[in-house]
Amino acid sequence: MSAATSTDAERPQARPLDGLKVVELGTLIAGPFASRILAEFGAEVIKVEAPDGGDPLRKWRLLYEGTSLWWFVQARNKKSVTLNLKHPDAIGALKKLLAGADVLVENFRPGVLDKLGLSEAVLKDINPSLVIVRLSGFGQTGPMAQQPGFGAIGESMGGLRYITGFPDRPPVKVGISIGDSIAALWGVIGALMALRHRDATGGRGAGQGQTVDVALYEAVFAMMESMLPEFDVFGFIRGRTGNIMPGITPSNTHTARDGRHIIVGGNGDAIFRRLTTAIGRPDLAADPSLADNAGRDARRDEIYALIDAWVAAHDGDEVLRVLGEADVPVSRVYSIEDIAADPQYLARAVFETARLPDGRTFKAPAPMPRLSETPGRTDWIGPALGEHTDEVLKGLGYRAQDIAALRAGGAL
Known part of the structure; x- marks a missing residue:
């Protein structure tokens, strides 16, 4: 048997299923x-x-x-x-x-x-x-x-x-x-x-x-979340939508100038205002028709095109820095190599x-x-x-x- 992280000198800590x-x-x-x-x-x-x-x-x-x-x-x-x-x-x-x-x-x-x-x-x-x-x-x-x-x-x-x-x-x-x-x-x-x-x-x-x-x-x-009641009440059949979440906008994957794939989640009302301000579009932050999710989802193609263009004009690290400083949920898409070296993983x-x-x-x-x-x-x-x-x-x-x-x- 090969012990993992503990040493023989350490007293084993009690576990909730001991004796089972x-x-x-x-x-x-x-x-x-x-x-x-x-x-x-x-x-x-x-x-x-x-x-x-x-x-x-x-x-x-x-x-x-x-x-x-x-x-x-x-x-x-x-x-x-x-x-x-x-x-x-x-x-x-x-x-x-x-x-x-x-x-x-x-x-x-x-x-x-x-x-x-x-x-x-x-x-x-x-x-x-x-x-x-x-x-x-x-x-x-x-x-x-x-x-x-x-x-x-x-x-x-x-x-x-x-x-x-x-x-x-x-x-x-x-x-x-x-x-x-x-x-x-x-x-x-x-x-x-x-x-x-x-x-x-x-x-x-x-x-x-x-x-x-x-x-x-x-x-x-x-x-499967709300799929059944949506079908039963409205006859709606949820299908494949790629990386977007219809009805929840914006939340999507975008590609930066250096080829990195970046996830941006700006679907909260206040988050959307911070996001659009950070990418240089304060007019969208002030637009009353985009103040809630329903309004944003009605214009999702327009919104995604704008975010796509902004991310594509910057390297991935710059996208992460700008949106991170704006308190917008953002991450690059991790490979296992990224995971193995990530400070958050290591700290936890x-x-x-x-x-x-x-x-x-x-x-x-x-x-x-x-x-x-x-x-x-x-x-x-x-x-x-x-x-x-x-x-x-x-x-x-x-x-x-x-x-x-x-x-x-x-x-x-």
Whole structure:
């Protein structure tokens, strides 16, 4: 195990989820991201992986010495246990593990757990106070429940892809797996609310467990602001508008003389007056027809053309300086290189330094959200496949010879 930012001499700070035991039956993004957040804030997360390779995320994107750098972050603070879930002895070990758990996080296709003999009825019999977080493409019910669904499908069906991009081009994706990440966050929120209810009804072993059913498409749809009521009341179908926000003007991306892309948000009434004064158009600041958002939006093409021209006549740094001094929300569009060197990021300790198995250090995102008294932390990076199998099974009462027999028989 490789510690991240703390030293052995420091006393570990209490975390809000200390003492919570979470079993993860998940691969790739949504389920593992949810349990990662729980692990960062103190939960003991036991990640169950297939012995023949484990989570595919171990090999996704850029690899360092054969292992994904993404894996080292996504699986931090987790214990890796290998169980061949096609083997009855492995299912027996999993049942023992679940009997003492607080939360199960799983993102199998609906029906898979039932085929393994782990239906919700069985899980409730094993552990009535268990909180079961189920993340899937389309949820546990409905005509599409059995269909496979990745984040891209959830983003499409949830409405996000339809409104992302420019009106004269096909829809585009956000540059990350945003659908999976949103679903994971809903999963964490649901788990914490369900645990609150369990504790209020008797706590671990006695309180009422329940199921948190998160569908990727619904998780994305829940973020779609006023799209549904606008359609239902006015028949309005929001479409792709590029970088502008129709109905909220001005807010757009502009290109400076040196090629930098600059975001300018001048859509507040007072902000708009400061913006137009700063770019040499005090007449617009004094124009009563532009005093509110409705008036500005009616003339948005004119306003955007003026801001475009002003930004294009200046280098990016000058645009940032002038508008910053005028107290107008402004930023260049950051690459990861910009992020890694930015003083605001550095001052807020948004990054932490972690250590790879060979001793090399690397920067990783620090745990979020930021808590003043019980912050999250990284205790170790993503583990080797099966690194904690023996430790966890011994904690369940298995002897060394029992574990050796399970391994020889193909259960591990």
